[in-house]
Amino acid sequence: xxxxxxxWYDCESSDTTTSVDQCACERDxxxxxxxxxTYSPEAxxxxxxxxxxxxxxxxxxxxxxxxxxxxNGLQHLSGGFVSLDASRPWICYWIxxxxxLLNREPTFMYPRVINTLKFMQxxxxxxxxxxxxxxxxxxxxxxxxxxxxIGTPAALEVIDRxxxxxxxxxxxxxxxxxxxxxxxxxxxxxxxxxxxxARVLNILxxxxxxxxxxxxxxxxxxxxxxxxxxxxxxxxxxxxxxxATLLILKSAHLCDMEAQENWLLRRxxxxxxxxxxxxxxxxxxxYSFWQGAALAMCExxxxxxxxxxxxxxxxxxxxxxxxxxxxxxxxxxxxISADGEIGLDLDLTxxxxxxxxxxxxxxxxxxxxxxxxxNQQALQRYILHCAQNLEGGGMRDKxxxxxxxxxxxxxxxxxxxAQSCITSSLKSDHPVESAARxxxxxxILNALPDIELDWSAAQVYGDSDNLLxxxxxxxxxxxxxxxxxxxxxxxxxxxxxxxxxxxAAQR
Amino acid sequence: xxxxxMSFEQLWADVVPVPQVDAPDAVVxxxxxxxxTNLMDLFRAVQKKEEYSExxxxxxxxxxxLNAGNYTVWLYRRNCLKKxxxxxxxxxxxxxxxxxxxxxxxxxxHHRRTIVEWLxxxxxxxxxxxxxxxxxxxxxxxxxxxxWALQTYNLWDKELAFIEKCLKTDIRNNSAWNQRWFYVHxxxxxxxxxxxNREVAYCVDSLVQVTLNESAWNYLRGLYKTHHxxxxxxxxxxxxxxxxxxxxxxxxxxxxxxxxxEYTGNQLLTAGPNEATQAVQELREASKICVELVxxxxxxxxxxxxxxxxxxxxxxxxxxxxx
Numbered sequence: 009x010x011x012x013x014x015x016w017y018d019c020e021s022s023d024t025t026t027s028v029d030q031c032a033c034e035r036d037x038x039x040x041x042x043x044x045x046t047y048s049p050e051a052x053x054x055x056x057x058x059x060x061x062x063x064x065x066x067x068x069x070x071x072x073x074x075x076x077x078x079x080n081g082l083q084h085l086s087g088g089f090v091s092l093d094a095s096r097p098w099i100c101y102w103i104x105x106x107x108x109l110l111n112r113e114p115t116f117m118y119p120r121v122i123n124t125l126k127f128m129q130x131x132x133x134x135x136x137x138x139x140x141x142x143x144x145x146x147x148x149x150x151x152x153x154x155x156x157x158i159g160t161p162a163a164l165e166v167i168d169r170x171x172x173x174x175x176x177x178x179x180x181x182x183x184x185x186x187x188x189x190x191x192x193x194x195x196x197x198x199x200x201x202x203x204x205x206a207r208v209l210n211i212l213x214x215x216x217x218x219x220x221x222x223x224x225x226x227x228x229x230x231x232x233x234x235x236x237x238x239x240x241x242x243x244x245x246x247x248x249x250x251x252a253t254l255l256i257l258k259s260a261h262l263c264d265m266e267a268q269e270n271w272l273l274r275r276x277x278x279x280x281x282x283x284x285x286x287x288x289x290x291x292x293x294x295y296s297f298w299q300g301a302a303l304a305m306c307e308x309x310x311x312x313x314x315x316x317x318x319x320x321x322x323x324x325x326x327x328x329x330x331x332x333x334x335x336x337x338x339x340x341x342x343x344i345s346a347d348g349e350i351g352l353d354l355d356l357t358x359x360x361x362x363x364x365x366x367x368x369x370x371x372x373x374x375x376x377x378x379x380x381x382x383n384q385q386a387l388q389r390y391i392l393h394c395a396q397n398l399e400g401g402g403m404r405d406k407x408x409x410x411x412x413x414x415x416x417x418x419x420x421x422x423x424x425x426a427q428s429c430i431t432s433s434l435k436s437d438h439p440v441e442s443a444a445r446x447x448x449x450x451x452i453l454n455a456l457p458d459i460e461l462d463w464s465a466a467q468v469y470g471d472s473d474n475l476l477x478x479x480x481x482x483x484x485x486x487x488x489x490x491x492x493x494x495x496x497x498x499x500x501x502x503x504x505x506x507x508x509x510x511x512a513a514q515r
Numbered sequence: 516x517x518x519x520x521m522s523f524e525q526l527w528a529d530v531v532p533v534p535q536v537d538a539p540d541a542v543v544x545x546x547x548x549x550x551x552t553n554l555m556d557l558f559r560a561v562q563k564k565e566e567y568s569e570x571x572x573x574x575x576x577x578x579x580x581l582n583a584g585n586y587t588v589w590l591y592r593r594n595c596l597k598k599x600x601x602x603x604x605x606x607x608x609x610x611x612x613x614x615x616x617x618x619x620x621x622x623x624x625h626h627r628r629t630i631v632e633w634l635x636x637x638x639x640x641x642x643x644x645x646x647x648x649x650x651x652x653x654x655x656x657x658x659x660x661x662x663w664a665l666q667t668y669n670l671w672d673k674e675l676a677f678i679e680k681c682l683k684t685d686i687r688n689n690s691a692w693n694q695r696w697f698y699v700h701x702x703x704x705x706x707x708x709x710x711x712n713r714e715v716a717y718c719v720d721s722l723v724q725v726t727l728n729e730s731a732w733n734y735l736r737g738l739y740k741t742h743h744x745x746x747x748x749x750x751x752x753x754x755x756x757x758x759x760x761x762x763x764x765x766x767x768x769x770x771x772x773x774x775x776x777e778y779t780g781n782q783l784l785t786a787g788p789n790e791a792t793q794a795v796q797e798l799r800e801a802s803k804i805c806v807e808l809v810x811x812x813x814x815x816x817x818x819x820x821x822x823x824x825x826x827x828x829x830x831x832x833x834x835x836x837x838x
Contacts, residue, residue, distance in 0.1 A: 022725050025652065026687035082542050089545045094585045099543045123538040139536050140559055141587045189586060191593075193625045230696050230737025239701060240659045241693040267740070274729065278814040287689040287729050289653065376817045383814050 012038055015279040026288050033290045036407045037280045040393045060398065067392045067470040069423070073401030074416065075112035078103045081413055082117055094137035094147070097128060101150035102417035104157050108486050109420045109476040118158045125151045126166050133168065133175030133511070143175055144189040149201035156208060156493040157485050164496050170511035173211045176202050184219030195236040196227050200249030204483055207256045207315065208490070210497040213504045221259035224250045231287065232267030233275075242271060244285035244298040251302050252482045255315045260305075269306040273382060275299050280394065281386030282406075283422075292405045293395035294415050296387055296422020297484065303382050304425050304481040316494070318428070319487045322478055378467040380428070387426040388469035395419045421484055424476040427466045526570055532556030533563060554578050558588065567598040576609075583613070589622045593629060603634045611643060618647055624656040628663065637668035645677075652681065653690045662697055671703045686721050692730040696737060711742050712749070719753050726757065732767040736774060743778075751775050766812040769804050776801035777826065784833065795830045802826035 017034055019027040044052065044065040055061035062068055082103050085092075092099060100121060107113050127139045128151060134143030135151035155163040179187045179202065181194045188198030199220060206212040226238040227250050233242025234250035251268065254260045275283045275295070283295035308317045378384035395403045395415070402411030403419035468475050480490045501507065534556055537544065547555075554577055561571050575592045578585065596606060610627050617623055631637055641664065647657040665671055675698055681691035695714075704710050718735045722728065739750045754775060757768040780797030783790040802823050809819045 018727055020725050020727060022686070024685040024687050026685055083544075085543055085545045087546045087548055087551075090547060090551055090582050091584055093545055093547075093582050094587070096543045096545075103543075117542060120538070120540050120542050124541040124543065127536065127538045127541070136587070137585075140562070141585070142590065144586055189590075191590065191629075192586075193621070193628070229693065230741060231693070231733045236655075236659060237663075239662050239693075239697045241655065241690050243655060271733075273815055273818050276814055278812075281814070286653075287733060288687045289689070375813070376820065378817075381818045381821065383817060386814060 012041075012279055017279070029290060030288075033406065034279050037291070037390070037394050040407055041280070041389065058398070060396075062471045064471075067474075069392060069470070069474040069476075070396055070398070070401055071110050071112065071473070074396075074403070074420075075107060075110055075401070077397075077401035077411070078107050078110075078413070078416060079112070079114050079117075082114060082121075094141060094144075095150075096138050097125060097135055097147040097151035097154060098137075099413055100125065101154045101157075102413040104154050105479075105485060106413070106417045106420050108157055108489070109424050109479060111477055118160070118163070121154065122158060122163050122166060125155060129166065129168060131168075131171065131515075133171030133173070142189060144192075145179070145186065145198050145201040145205075146188060148172075149205055152205045152208065153483065153485050157489050159489045159492045161496070164493060167209065168514075169209050169211055169497070169500065170507045170514065172205070172209065173213075173216075173507040174511045176206060176211075176216060180216070184221075184223030186220075196224055196234060196246045196250040196253065197236060199224060200253045203253045203256050208483065208493055208497065210494075210500060210502045211507060212256070213502070213507075215504045217257055221254060221257045221262055224253050225259075225263045228263050228268070232264065232269075232271030233286075234268075241286060244275065244283065244295045244302075247272075248298040248302050251305050252315075255305055255309065255482055258313045258315075260309045260313075265306065265309060269303070269381065272299055272303050272306065276382050276386065280390050280406075281383065282390035282394070283387070290406070291390065293391055293403060293419035293422065294405065295418075296391055296395075297418040297425060300380075300382065300387060300422045300425045301481040301484065304380055304428065307380055308481065315482045316480070316490065318478070318481055319490050322487045323491060373467045373469050378426075378428075380426070384426045384467050385469050388423060388467075388474075391419050391423045391426070392470055392474065420476060421479050423474075424479045425481065427468055427475060428478055527557055527574075530557055530560045530564075533559035535559070548581075551578075551581050554581070558591075562591065567595045569599070571595055572599070572601075579613070583617045583620050584622060586622050589626050593626065596630075597633075603630050606630050607634075607639060607643075611646075614643075614647060615650075618651060618654055619656060621656070624660055628660065631664070632667075637664040637670060640664035640668075641670055641677075648681070652685060652688050655690070658690045658694060662694070666701065671698070674698050674702065682721070686725055687728050687730055689730040689733075692734050696734065706742070708745055711738065711745055714738055715746060715749055715753070719757075722757065726761060726765055727767065729767060732771060736771050739771070739775065740778075747775075747779075763807065764811065766808060769808055769811065773801045773804040773808070773822075776804065780830075791833055795833050798826050798830040798833075802830065 012034075017027060017030045019031065044055070044061055044067065047055070052061060052065065056063065059070065060068055081099065085099070089099075104114070104121065125135065128135045128137070128141070128147070130136060130143050132143070134145070135148045136143050137147040141147075152167060155166055176186070178190065179192075179198070181187055183194055185194040185196070185199045186202040187194050188201070192198065203212070203217070203220060206216055224234070227234045227236070227240070227246070229235055229239070229242045231242040233244075234247040235241050235243055236246040240246070247268075251260070254263060274287070275285075276299070277284055277291045280291040282291040282293060283299035284291050285295050285298070304318065308314075311317060314320065373385040373388070375383055375385055391403075394407055395405070397404050397411035400411075402413075403416040404411045405415055409415075466475055478487050479485065480487055483490055485493075501510065532553065535552075554574060557574055558578060561574065572592065572595050575588055575595070578588050579592075582588075595601075596603070607627070607630060610623060610630070613623055614627075631640060641661065644657045644661040644664075647654050651657075665674060674694075678691055678695050678698060681688055682695070685691070698704075699706065699710065699714060715735070715738060718731050718738070721731050722735075725731070735750060735754070738746055751772075754768055754772050757765060758772050761768055763769065776797045780794045780801065783794035783797060786794075805819045805823045805826065809816050809823070812819060
């Protein structure tokens with residue numbers, strides 16, 4: 009792999025803008041993808057001093073540097089950010105989710121974050137991009153996910169569910185999709201932001217979901233991916249939104265999942281190892297998540313009709329593993345009392361993957377390791393080698409581009425997915441129910457080989473400390489925080505009439 | 516003219532600015548310029564008193580210069596335009612200019628769509644999209660907008676020629692291929708066998724020159740899956756030819772052939788026990804090809820391997836049944 013032979017783009021003596029751009033991108037990325045062993049000892053020493061590489065010549069995620077960049081952004085943003093003045097909840101979400109993945113949450117700032125978002129919520133329902141801005145489903149999604157990531161009752165109780173429900177209803181379009189704000193455009197993105205939030209908040213009623221799956225299915229193109237509106241080109245961002253929506257609605261079987269998965273697999277670019285958003289376009293680190301998580305969802309669908317299958321597997325497994333090794337496992341730090349006594353009241357759902365014994369925890373990857381259908385090693389390699397911004401931290405699209413909070417969030421989310429271990433059990437254990445299909449024919453046609461179940465170990469490329477917190481493929485918040493949020497909202501009133509009545513009573 | 520003679524401050528002297536009310540000690544605070552703060556304070560005041568006027572329009576233009584992403588301001592602009600009953604073609608002129616610097620801004624595109632709807636005619640839209648393509652031939656918003664205008668105002672007349680021009684410029688432009696599919700399946704032509712054969716020929720022709728163009732391969736696969744009845748034989752023949760002429764080295768050709776074999780095998784499986792042997796043959800052929808792809812298309816080695824196993828399992832289970 010050292011000279012990338014066989015991987016360079018072949019323009020076949022017919023250069024076009026596409027091939028010229030692709031070749032330039034490959035050259036830029038190849039410079040960063042050279043294995044550490046090909047560098048001179050002097051260059052290696054420099055990397056090691058800068059902590060980019062460890063003493064086994066393995067690449068490191070610059071955790072602390074990224075954390076500094078992100079935490080500073082939470083506190084001050086320069087005047088140039090005025091172009092994101094209608095997206096401040098997004099900035100919160102990108103930063104806080106990224107810090108969560110890095111296990112560097114700025115807990116000390118959470119009360120301020122909660123309060124900041126409070127001022128962006130409108131009485132008629134939903135959050136806007138800033139105070140005095142009308143509700144918009146994208147910053148609304150970001151605000152809700154941020155509060156769920158914070159996860160305390162103080163954060164979760166900020167959300168005015170009944171009002172948000174009423175507002176969502178007003179955005180429903182006859183086409184089945186949702187407008188992204190009053191009088192706004194209808195596409196798979198707006199639809200996802202509504203359905204995902206409604207799902208987490210437990211306000212996903214029939215009135216809301218009517219016709220949605222049918223609209224989304226119409227957005228699948230001949231290429232197998234989904235676009236923003238019917239007939240629009242298949243595109244990673246919209247594709248993610250469409251697939252996640254279908255999963256939440258337990259309607260993935262209504263689309264051509266085989267075509268979807270095959271389109272997704274072809275989006276991984278062979279030299280760079282990352283994902284492109286569309287056919288014949290360039291790799292971009294944000295697609296590490298949009299495409300990578302979509303492939304994780306494809307895997308989930310094969311095993312279950314649950315949109316939280318990854319979360320369920322994770323919780324079940326960390327509980328099991330803790331039980332099995334409770335004699336050896338280090339209990340969570342906050343169970344150690346002041347005089348060093350180790351508490352026995354282990355709350356298993358708090359047990360972090362990191363606290364399991366080393367040998368059980370992490371496996372080093374190769375090209376075919378991991379239970380997700382794509383090359384998990386190559387994706388991690390792209391993110392760590394090409395997407396890290398070395399000066400001051402943060403993540404970027406590709407070499408030559410500037411860092412930003414959006415790419416920091418999604419490159420790290422993609423890294424987390426690529427490291428993940430959460431899917432795929434033996435097919436026979438989890439038959440996927442579907443009324444639309446006949447048994448015998450489908451049993452033959454869909455017989456899958458036994459896939460080795462080894463989801464106790466994350467797949468980590470480079471330094472084993474590169475392991476991130478796991479994230480939900482469908483919602484992109486931490487699995488434990490997703491669990492907390494779902495539990496919190498589960499007990500609240502969730503039927504159409506009650507929600508409307510509650511909202512009316514408030515006004 | 517009257518307004519130009521007054522200074523900005525004089526013009527707005529009657530309005531009490533409304534400051535932004537952020538949480539005390541808010542996070543993600545942006546260091547706004549004084550100019551931006553003043554303009555937003557005036558806008559909030561205007562919103563409060565629900566004023567719709569020429570000066571508000573000018574205020575909004577200044578604000579959008581500084582932040583074209585403020586959808587609240589855009590909505591307010593639309594309300595102004597409605598109330599003042601202004602010339603919507605002039606608004607399109609304004610938008611034309613804006614899009615040059617902000618070709619990927621959602622709000623501008625949505626605003627444009629609304630204005631065009633109010634105008635009730637899309638005469639300017641194809642030319643406008645074309646001007647955007649000159650800078651970025653794959654601009655997603657522009658292609659989506661073009662599709663919308665074509666369908667809403669029935670502007671199909673010269674679209675195929677336009678698509679072919681785009682493809683001549685860059686045969687790898689996937690947006691143009693997607694547009695071609697849209698034209699053939701949602702446009703004025705019926706999908707007659709002549710049209711379908713023409714599409715296959717166009718695809719195959721382009722692949723002679725650029726054999727590794729995934730856009731063309733995806734289009735060909737789409738034609739196969741959607742028009743299987745009419746096109747199965749011709750496409751299979753062409754793909755087998757391209758597999759051979761590439762010495763079994765073209766991963767796209769091989770991949771499509773594997774799909775065709777698998778699809779054929781599955782169809783035969785549902786046909787009945789007489790076809791079982793042939794079905795197995797097709798599945799095994801598909802499996803063989805996937806084995807080749809494990810080395811030829813290494814980035815996808817894992818999924819090709821899984822596919823080999825799945826195909827083998829399926830082929831094996833059929834034989835077991837027949838015995």
